[in-house]
Amino acid sequence: MGNVATRKRPGCHHTARSDENEEEEDGPARKRLRIAENHTENEYQKLAFKSRLQKLKNCRPHLKRRTYKVEEADPRPPLPRFIVDDYDNYEKPETANRKEFAIPWFEHLFLPEFPTRSVINEKSFILERQLGRGSFGVVYCANAIHDSERKFAIKMQEKREIISKRAVLQVKREASIQRLLPAHPFIARTYSTWQTRTHLYSLLQYPTGSTGDLFSIWRQRGSLSEAAIRLIGAELASAIDFLHRNDVIYRDVKLENVVLDQWGHALLIDFGLAKKLKQGCSTGTICGTLQYMSPDVASGHTYSHYVDWWSLGVLLHILLTGIYPYPNSEATHHANLKFIDYSTPIGCSREFANLMDRMLAVSQTHRLCSFTVLHAHPFFRSINFSKLEQKDYTPASEIGNAEYDTYQQNDETLDDALFKENYDFDRFDYFNDRF
Numbered sequence: 001m002g003n004v005a006t007r008k009r010p011g012c013h014h015t016a017r018s019d020e021n022e023e024e025e026d027g028p029a030r031k032r033l034r035i036a037e038n039h040t041e042n043e044y045q046k047l048a049f050k051s052r053l054q055k056l057k058n059c060r061p062h063l064k065r066r067t068y069k070v071e072e073a074d075p076r077p078p079l080p081r082f083i084v085d086d087y088d089n090y091e092k093p094e095t096a097n098r099k100e101f102a103i104p105w106f107e108h109l110f111l112p113e114f115p116t117r118s119v120i121n122e123k124s125f126i127l128e129r130q131l132g133r134g135s136f137g138v139v140y141c142a143n144a145i146h147d148s149e150r151k152f153a154i155k156m157q158e159k160r161e162i163i164s165k166r167a168v169l170q171v172k173r174e175a176s177i178q179r180l181l182p183a184h185p186f187i188a189r190t191y192s193t194w195q196t197r198t199h200l201y202s203l204l205q206y207p208t209g210s211t212g213d214l215f216s217i218w219r220q221r222g223s224l225s226e227a228a229i230r231l232i233g234a235e236l237a238s239a240i241d242f243l244h245r246n247d248v249i250y251r252d253v254k255l256e257n258v259v260l261d262q263w264g265h266a267l268l269i270d271f272g273l274a275k276k277l278k279q280g281c282s283t284g285t286i287c288g289t290l291q292y293m294s295p296d297v298a299s300g301h302t303y304s305h306y307v308d309w310w311s312l313g314v315l316l317h318i319l320l321t322g323i324y325p326y327p328n329s330e331a332t333h334h335a336n337l338k339f340i341d342y343s344t345p346i347g348c349s350r351e352f353a354n355l356m357d358r359m360l361a362v363s364q365t366h367r368l369c370s371f372t373v374l375h376a377h378p379f380f381r382s383i384n385f386s387k388l389e390q391k392d393y394t395p396a397s398e399i400g401n402a403e404y405d406t407y408q409q410n411d412e413t414l415d416d417a418l419f420k421e422n423y424d425f426d427r428f429d430y431f432n433d434r435f
């Protein structure tokens with residue numbers, strides 16, 4: 001038999017092989033190929049495979065051809081469907097051409113804002129004490145296991161509660177807004193979020209040596225001095241302006257959502273009602289805390305970022321006088337809110353009185369609706385906002401030096417409604433983009 005050049009066929013994994021063997025093994029296939037010469041390489045392989053299989057069956061008839069799926073034998077653990085931490089695109093996940101894996105729906109529901117596998121998790125901390133309670137769970141002060149000096153706030157929310165209150169979109173939005181926000185000295189940072197089968201976790205900035213939230217401080221100490229209010233008000237104004245410049249409307253400025261550190265610096269927490277809203281755009285959801293709600297929100301018409309300045313006005317008014325500017329203690333629904341019977345605070349400086357008149361004016365034409373105007377207002381004239389953001393001032397030294405005594409601070413004069421919690425979210429449509 002003469003030498004025949006061996007041609008290695010593409011896709012064939014055999015290495016050195018004698019021509020005879022090849023002839024013998026693929027004989028029938030070659031014959032058929034000769035008949036139909038325009039067969040493709042692929043068909044050639046198929047025929048060769050069939051012929052080999054036939055031969056095998058002849059010697060071992062009990063063998064049957066088995067289908068083999070690569071996916072079945074893949075030993076790697078399944079990956080989440082969306083790219084974890086891809087917060088920019090979370091609203092339009094790219095699923096096309098991606099393998100879908102079975103993730104329990106109660107985990108999938110909170111992806112990607114709350115990843116299921118996270119390097120930082122609840123085992124990395126020792127819970128120290130409870131800081132407060134929210135609608136869906138508890139907030140704890142915690143120490144990092146590997147750095148006992150560092151304290152954090154850990155918000156632990158129950159998935160069951162969130163789902164039953166139809167607030168899935170709300171908590172996801174809160175997490176994504178907070179995580180995407182650049183750092184600001186007066187806004188609590190969210191360092192990480194993750195989930196277990198039953199709970200959602202958020203690792204938050206804890207104000208050093210925290211003295212609690214502004215509501216508790218105000219209840220303990222009564223009215224603050226104008227100097228303290230000026231500093232705290234300026235810090236909050238800086239935080240609100242920062243949010244607006246980053247296309248976020250906050251919608252829940254109130255005493256309970258401000259915590260103070262040991263130097264009295266404010267830290268804005270709880271982004272539960274915040275929403276991404278481009279400057280110049282408006283939204284229409286009626287939400288917030290009744291007593292802090294601006295007439296624009298309560299009216300049911302569309303509104304924009306400026307409603308946060310109204311709520312800040314209410315907060316500053318309470319800090320000084322201990323009462324709400326508009327007596328709405330009986331209101332249980334936004335439709336019952338009345339914006340009448342406002343009177344300018346007495347016994348305070350003219351600047352503060354004027355600031356209140358401007359921030360709490362029902363007519364938008366007279367109302368202070370921007371940071372630029374607030375910044376230039378005589379009440380804040382002495383504040384250098386660059387220094388303020390460097391934390392050059394110390395509000396703590398001013399807290400407790402109240403000189404405002406027109407209103408006697410006792411439990412009876414405290415407006416009952418101050419103890420009423422968040423507004424009933426009956427008109428929220430969490431699964432609708434309107435929120």
Ligand SMILES: Nc1ncnc2c1ncn2[C@@H]1O[C@H](COP(=O)(O)OP(=O)(O)OP(=O)(O)O)[C@@H](O)[C@H]1O
Pocket residue numbers: 131132133134135136137139153188204205206207210212213256257259269270271272422
């Ligand atoms: N970063 C923090 N540092 C210190 N205390 C905090 C922090 N975050 C929350 N708290 C405390 O926990 C309480 C509840 O927190 P938070 O308001 O964020 O929870 P929530 O579930 O969003 O509540 P809500 O029902 O008001 O939406 C706060 O009033 C505050 O006292």
